[in-house]
Amino acid sequence: MNLPRRLTPQNGFLWLAVAGLLGAFLIGIVALVFAMSGLYNVSAAVKHFQITEKLIQITLHRSISFHSDDEVPVDLKDQNLARLGARHFDLGCAPCHGAPGTPASVVMQSMYPTPPDLTRAVDKFTPGELAWIIENGLKYTGMPSWPGHGRKDEVWPLVAFLHQLPDMGLREYSQYAGAVKEVPSSELSSCNSCHGGKNRPPVAPMVPSLSGQSATYLQRALTEYRSGTRQSGMMEPIAAKLDDAAIQKLANTFAGESRAPQDAPAVDGNIALGQRIATSGDPQNAIPACLSCHGTNASDKFPRLNGLSRTYITRQLSLFKAGVRDQTAYGAVMATVARRLNREQMDAAAAYFASTATTPAAGGGQ
Template sequence: MKRYVVFTLCLILLALIAACAVVGLGLFNVSARQGHLPGVYWILHTTYRNSVDLRAPSVDTVPDLTDEGLVQLGAGHYDSACVMCHGVPGQASSATVQHMVPMPPPIQGAVENWNPAELFWIVKNGVKMSGMPAWPTLERSDEVWPVVAFLNRVTEMDAAAYDAMLTQDATQQPGLASLQTYRQRCQVCHGPVGLGVEASYVPRLDLLNEAYIKASLLAYRSGERHSGIMQQVASLLSDEEIDTLAEVVGKISGRTAPAVPPTEGVDRSADLIAAGAKIAAGESEHRDVPACNACHGPYPVERSELFPALAGQHEGYILRQLELFKSDSRGGSERARLMHEVVPHLDKAQMQSLAAYYASLAPALDLP
């Protein structure tokens, strides 16, 4: 019995020495030139497959992914954050990507064996030790769905269809047309005149002024405002680019554009608008809800440049932002704390009415 114990202890000691030699003396070859040993790839992939299967949400949680705007927003993010590894749909991977281990699969192959709920999990969480990154912020898994909507359609796309999706052909706003950074980095989602492509996610920029746009871009870049989509965009902007974008976008005259029609499927009845107008004017049943108009306008109320205008903003976007404030997931500039004193007292119906009210107003030219 004693001999067995000594023998086992010796074996453990030898194994430990071998492990230390591999780690300490660099015996394990980490070169990407040599793939995994036979069988290791199978073990890793089966573990990966089963791990995703176990953790992915149920397919019942998958929202409607057919909306064109949703697919386009997803394409815009893909082009900014994923294309360098997974390539343009229908095109071969770059020579460098082909030498990664594991090699990021070309996107049409990458989506083949997964359902939308599993794709959601993979894009949200990433894959350890493979290079596949997690979503930039834990607060915003809602934003992963537009990417899944794009992935859901990507097998039907060739390079030309992908390119067409990223290029907007509508007439340019004169101020924006001359700004290459806007055309190349913003237009795919915010549109040629600053009207977002997907109204519940992407805000109109043509209502906002220079100071607020700059504060927002800085808050995204530092991660204080949570959005995996805009954090990615802002992380690639220099201080000078932020200044120029804020200045040019803050000046566009699209503020005179009419109020936008209701987002499909969103109720904007006269009663709802009237209910929202009452709360916005400070006549809420709840004493602790201040007048939104006191900070947000519309004109001619005097307001700080750092309080965003809401008149004419998409109602889907306003509602989403209010819900994000309420669940403490929006983040924002330093002044966002003001909103945290407002939202706890608002319920979903009140938020809907406020969104309908502001969206029904014509954008107000209340800036110098």
């Protein structure tokens, strides 16, 4: 091959491109030979080369920054959010990352890379970045993605908790994550820690009270969580450990309890509109009455909504509307209805049910 006698911009770029391709090819061959040789030690007891470690860290932080966003749809100072996040942190995060007064597992700390101490995570990452990491996980680190697909609403309580964590000592952490620490660990105490029980309300408005629900509905819900057909990164890991007998026992226990309203009796919102949606629906837009499925004379496989918090009801309607909760037969029915509701109707129906102490029958009043 003859080289050009005179170098011009045109043929100069051509030869530069050829040289670049040839160099890339040779580097690829060397990398392939190195990989196939098995010389690189992948032992977790042997650290990467410093240059490799640096490149991984740069790639990691740039990727997180690129894929996350700056939108924070919650108040990170909300103590209710932080308490809910603390309970999941204690269950799902502390074994690897440690917590105030409790070091991480020695076994987990032998991983490479080592799960970091999250006490000062808020100094390293923005709220949006933390939410992205929790939701998506990180490849090659042992950090899993959030189990409940589409449930980013469950991620923000953990972000709120991480913003509280730097100033927490053992006593305060135990109060946040402690949910009945003085009671021996059991499935019931674990449920009570978030959902409350008897005369104790749930830990936060976005968590439903289970007291007074039908045992049939509770069994259905826990079975769906266990199978993964109902999405929740908080509930799926817990339900996965329950056998049929434990599910039935829990369902019967909560069904036998009376429920106190989660919200104060006077609930802001268009309760009159909510009552019309609940009792009569909106025939012009093919929206049936809520009470046709959720009333006292309806199937006990549907939940009773009286006294549940407005926050919880509107959040669930939003999940149905977005298609997050349409993987089951019952969920698909509700998702169809939710897609026909506008935001005003959703808020009004939630306000109405939050203000009711008992469940009316279809066509009945408050």
